[in-house]
Amino acid sequence: MTFENKVIWITGASSGIGKALALELSKYNCKLILSSRRQAVLNDVKNECLQPKNVEVLPLDLADYYKMRTVVEKALSLFGNIDILINNGGISQRSLIIDTDIEVDKKLMDIDYLGTVTLSKALLPHFIAKQSGHFVTVTSLMGKFSSPYRSAYCGAKHALHGFFDALRLEHDKDNIKVTMICPGFVNTNVARNALTGDGSTRNEQDTATENGLNVDVFAKRMLKAIKREKFEAYIGQKEVLGVYLKRFFPKLLHKVVLKSQVR
Template sequence: MKVDGKIIWITGASSGIGEALVYELIRKGAYLIISARRNSELERVKANCPVLTCEQIKILPLNLAEHGTFKTATTAAINYFGKVDILINNGGISQRSLAMETDIEVDRILMEVNYFGTIGLTKYLLPHFKENGGGQIAVVSSLVGKFGTPYRSGYSASKHALHGFFDSLRAEVYKDNIKITMICPGFIHTNISVNALTEKGEKLNEIDKAQANGMPAEVFARKMIRAIISNKEEVNIGGREKYGVLLKRFLPSLFNRIVRRAKVR
């Protein structure tokens, strides 16, 4: 599969991984619908693309916490170019706080945006994919969707939930030629930790050292797009932290000892 000429809807497209995906996919000839909460930031991203590609990009503001808007947004996305070929569920929010100190409302926000926002939008688009004879859904999860670490309990839980849902969905829609690709990033150099929620739901406004030293977002975007093109079912992308998945699976006791000592903030 190639993305040239494909119509791709990207959530969380105003910064970080989503922004990097926009630039790489436009370079490869895709047609894009870009969504995020802040229209001004979406306009900035579009303006950073070559002028000749401007007609290939449509802006669709979307708040993943406002589930009542999803039906209208999905109809608008389909109407822009007549169809959607690929949905990239990238939008989300992270957390940096200890579980014991975190208000339950913060956990609810994380689940509303990361889990319910993602599966809600997906459900509205699934009938369109089925009617068109197929489609693809890429979901940006996390390595902590495969294992938990300190300061990320609610975030990790929301990402674990995505794996349960989309693994089940993959089996259900296989016969409809709908592909599911789970993407699990490690430390990627974005502002995800800056925008992460603290125990009271406020922004952390700090970048983690590991995040600052992580894989550049544009490098990650190229790897992610290769996984989508190859119809990978699941892929881990990052530095040596991605080997934690294997360690957790085959040497869980050792993994647990290591993660207790890990400097994750």
């Protein structure tokens, strides 16, 4: 698979992984649609791209998922086609279960799960009609195993794997691809922007995230996985081993995570 002459739609494109992907993809002869809630910041990202004339900005709030059909219609009107949807938008959480208001759990599910699922379902008929398309969904290693202080986040990310595994099976006959990207720690603002138990923003970086992969390095590895049309890709440092411990030695993983005292 190549990115040449493709139309690629990226959600959560105003910062972090989404922005890094946009800047890296702008080196190819492809067209980009950048979405997030912050139009002004998206315009800044567009202007940083190597070929801004090949980039369009489309504001999108994943929490407002009842409007996704209209958003997809707008996206298709920009270049007349979409080849790849990169579901990168979302939010994280840092709080103990006992301290987390149920509205926080609901918000994580609304944004990280239902927003992504509704957007993908709205685009699905387009992929079926042209008998090709690629859904790329950024979940997390927390979509494969869990950690304290991330209960709502883990729940939403696990749910994404369940949905997109089913989509891949149902639409293999339509030549529709699904790639699940599972980042470990990546040095972005994800921890700062995470919600606490009462729904307020954490506004604090954590050591593990700060010492994570450089976001530009991550973006390059992610694009390699997309090119190879991998079913799943685990991208990080030693924390990636947790996926295999969960599969073969779940009790050992339990002890390792407890000992790590990840916050």
